[in-house]
Amino acid sequence: MSTYIRSRRHGTPRALPSAAPATLGAALLSLPLALQAQTAPAPDATTLPTVSITASPESAYKADTSASPKLTQPLLDTPKSVQVIKKELIQQQGAATLTEALRNTPGITLQLGENGNTSAGDTFQMRGFSTQTSTFVDGIRDLGAVTRDVFNVEQVEVVKGPAGADIGRGAAGGYVNLISKLPEREERTEGSLTLGTADTLRATADIGRGFAETSAWRLNVMTQDSGVDGRDEVKNKGWAVAPGVAFGLNTPTRLYLYSQHAHQDNVPDGGIPTIGMSGFYNADSALNAGAKVDRHNFYGSRDDYEKVDADMFTVKFEHDLAPGTTVRNLTRYGQTHMDRVLTGIYTLAAPSAGDPATWTVSRIRQRTDQANEILTNQTSVSTRFETAGIRHDLAAGVELIYERQLTKGTGTTAQTINGVSHSAINNPNANLYHPDPSVSLGVPYLTGADTEGKTTTGALYLLDTLTLNEAWKLNAGLRFERYHTETSVGTLVTSSNSSTYPGYAVGSIANTNLRLADNLTSWNLGLTYKPAEHGSVYLAVANAYTPPGGANFALSATTTSANTAGNNPDMDPQQTRSVELGTKWDLLDQRLNLTLAAYHTENDKQISYDDLGNAVQTGKTRVQGVELGLVGQITRDWQLSAGIATMDTKQSDVWNSTHTTATNGVRWSPDLTASFWTSYRWGDLTLGGGANYVAKQKRTITADTDLSTQNMPEIPAYWVANLMASYQVMKNLRLQLNVGNVFDKEYISTLNNSGARATLGAPRSAKLTASVQF
Secondary structure (H helix, E strand, C coil): CCEEEECCCCCCEEEECCCCHHHHHHHHHHHHHHHHHHHCCCCCCCCCCCCCCCCCCCCCCCCCCCCCCCCCCCHHHCCCEEEEEEHHHHHHCCCCEHHHHHHHCCCEEECCCCCCCCCCCCCEEECCEECCCCEEECCEECCCCCCCECCCEEEEEEEECCCHHHHCCCCCCEEEEEEECCCCCCCEEEEEEEEECCCEEEEEEEEEEEECCCEEEEEEEEEEEEEECCEEEEEEEEEEEEEEEEECCCCCEEEEEEEEEEEEEEECCCCEECCCCCCCCCCCHHHHCCCCCCCCCCCCCCCCEEEEEEEEEEEEEEEEEECCEEEEEEEEEEEEEEEEEEEEEEEEECCCCCCHHHCEEEEEEEEEEEEEEEEEEEEEEEEEEEECCEEEEEEEEEEEEEEEEEECCEECCCEEECCEEECCCCCCCEECCCCCCCCCCCCCEECCCCEEEEEEEEEEEEEEEEECCCCEEEEEEEEEEEEEEEEEEEEECCCCCHHHCCCCCCCCEEEEEEEEEEEEEEEEEEEEEEEECCEEEEEEEEEEEECCCCCCCCCCCCCCCHHHHCCCCCCCCEEEEEEEEEEEEEECCCCEEEEEEEEEEEEEEEEEECCCCCEEEEEEEEEEEEEEEEEEECCCCEEEEEEEEECEEEEECEECCCCCCEECCCCCCCCEEEEEEEEEEECCEEEEEEEEEECCEECCCECCCCHHHCCCCEECCEEEEEEEEEEEEECCEEEEEEEECCCCCCCEEEECCCCCEEEECCCCEEEEEEEEEC
16 A cells, blocks of 8 residues: 655655655564575576555645644643644635634634724633633734735634733733744745635735755745625735745754735725614514615625734744754744724614614714834744653743834714814614615714824743653643833813813813733642553643733723723732643554643623622632644545534623623524635545534623513524535646535524624635646
């Protein structure tokens, strides 16, 4: 039997006579018999018999190690839940964005936003906690309201559970780390062209060359112009380029210079009204019995836009001091800017109850103008040594970080600011069933009441794995960081609040400056037992802190709203603690990885209110569940990636500002999620398919609430099936067809916090991709 080894240059299987370890052993045992036959040959035997050797090819789905130097052990021996989504799986599924790639990870859900607002960029939560600000690129936090494309991503690493020792503040649910494609000595010329429904047109290229003896360059580019399946007017358009050069490859000293630049020019989606959907409620009996709107309806304006620019520049230096000891320095400057005008929808009205043609929905004009900036320098060392017969795999480092976020204030009402008069932005209601997308609506103006936050952080960390013997390993991590946050909040002075800002004229901007400096110490402990060479059982505990302003550097002077009180400098950081018990096994000659983990997480010091209406930090959230994963090869040609996760959430002692309503759950946290994808290859033909399941997601999480009077109290459960067929037409050309939502299932993908509007998942769609490799 022969096997297939994937050429890194072409990515095309080619047949080679090779062998798996077990078969190789049998071949070695047969060698004496072959030699004996040679010394005493049969009369007509002039040659040795042919020995067939087989070997297991590298799995296209399964990763054995992390690209992060902070995770020093093989994933099999790492005492935490880590999932690596490789580029091969991403390409098979035709995924273009980080959000699409993360559908391979159960336990992650998407979010839409608060009432009229729509969240910008990648917005998701993991294990019940927001992970929007815990997205990293090559180990560096990547802030910004941007939808991340995966054209320049080697793999996506998802680390679940509190990870304060790994990344610092805000890591309550874990973090996502994107690994960039870097220059290599191997020559590559790869490109793809995708055509699809909704007028989809997308092209990518990945070109690399070596030069001199130890250097190389690489260039990844992407361009896209497409609509959105099931939606009128909504557009996704943009381009990106990621050049890089490396020196000293395959030598002890290596230098990488690389960057990424992306521009997006989209028409954003404000969603559709939820009238007529399962769970819809309105006190007006006519509206309550109203029919659904057409899913294609666009309630925005021709003036809606979303322009995003994101740039990052990185210098990475590595030097091998000795075998097993490497020092690294990584410096990055990054900036993103989003300017978006979007039309949201909110209140329904039925002027004539018997005539739905007259029904309307109110529109809310919202503008987001936000800039993010980061400058980071990381110096680290990873080494291996022994003390008293105990082996240490140690990673230690120093991180210096400067982060800044500027959110510009906007207005829609008629007012005079610093002597400049602004007219009101009129937002006439849209016809509920036949909105006019060509209507022109005003653009909210900039008021100058901006919020600017800056955080500087200095951190030291030490992560060590002690191999006590062949069966036991102890993992310990400690991170100390000192951070300083400054926030300048601009407020428009009006006649009603002028007494709060003495010395400021009505119509001027008053600036309030807030500061907070503190120390955080995060830790983790993990004990791993290896009952077999290719199996492990572990117990791990860890913590993480989320200080005031830790997410967006926006400190707040008020405590009257739970949304802002948590950012008051007088509040303590929230702390998350978790314990996880799990096991990992490499099966089928290490081709298939099985993981099983049970976790219990608690987050305390959340904002609540006492009987007098004072903000107190007595609130707690508990999240617990079980996760099962299976990734790798079942046979040489059969690949599998599957996972299932349960999640049980509960909040306690969380009251509203009047101490009349208590919260007892966590929004958008389904008790069961599952993902499945498999593919099988017959020669040049590969067929694949899979499904995603998400159980119901609660929107209404207040205790003792009559759900029959609540509008859209939950997102109903749904599942979606997808198919793929790929054919290697010739050595350098492959065609791939992806069909999404094969059964054309209609489901709610995301719902806003008030339940007034929703975005539906894409209907049945198709994409045809032609890929070339030289």
